[in-house]
Amino acid sequence: MYKRGHFGVAMLALAPITFWLLSTGFPVFGALVAGTVLYLAMLPDVDHRVPGVPHRGPTHSLLFAAVVGAVFAGAASLVEPVLSIAVPGGVSMVAFGFLLGFGTVVAHLLGDAITPMGVNFLWPHPRTWSLSLTTADSTIWNWGLFVLGVFALAAAVALAVRGAPI
Numbered sequence: 001m002y003k004r005g006h007f008g009v010a011m012l013a014l015a016p017i018t019f020w021l022l023s024t025g026f027p028v029f030g031a032l033v034a035g036t037v038l039y040l041a042m043l044p045d046v047d048h049r050v051p052g053v054p055h056r057g058p059t060h061s062l063l064f065a066a067v068v069g070a071v072f073a074g075a076a077s078l079v080e081p082v083l084s085i086a087v088p089g090g091v092s093m094v095a096f097g098f099l100l101g102f103g104t105v106v107a108h109l110l111g112d113a114i115t116p117m118g119v120n121f122l123w124p125h126p127r128t129w130s131l132s133l134t135t136a137d138s139t140i141w142n143w144g145l146f147v148l149g150v151f152a153l154a155a156a157v158a159l160a161v162r163g164a165p166i
């Protein structure tokens with residue numbers, strides 16, 4: 001999947017989360033989550049630039065998602081005492097950090113899983129999973145997912161803002 005398609009999948013995943021965070025009164029946190037997810041949407045594709053790492057190998061696995069989640073959780077535990085950002089009640093910033101990092105990578109993997117090359121979710125176990133819906137370079141799918149994502153995210157923001165108590 002290309003960049004545009006990945007951003008589309010990321011926005012589709014963000015839509016319900018953004019709606020939830022905005023409608024429960026956490027706009028700053030919602031913006032932070034959306035910014036992070038979009039900024040890191042292409043993170044697993046660093047394997048194109050790291051010599052010796054096969055494309056869609058280790059960085060396209062649940063293990064990598066867990067590692068990124070752990071890094072986020074660690075960063076959140078450092079930031080938490082210094083910077084107070086309003087976070088939904090009951091969820092610690094550390095837990096949220098983990099889910100944010102993990103979810104960002106998983107959204108990318110789902111975007112790649114619809115192409116015939118598939119994703120090696122359980123790396124280093126060699127099996128790959130693929131839905132074979134479209135090739136990675138499909139203009140229709142890349143643009144289609146992007147437009148759907150923009151629409152879903154815009155709708156989530158509009159619904160949350162309109163429904164918010166003043």
Ligand SMILES: [Zn+2]
Nearest residue numbers: 044045060112
């Ligand atoms: Zn990829």
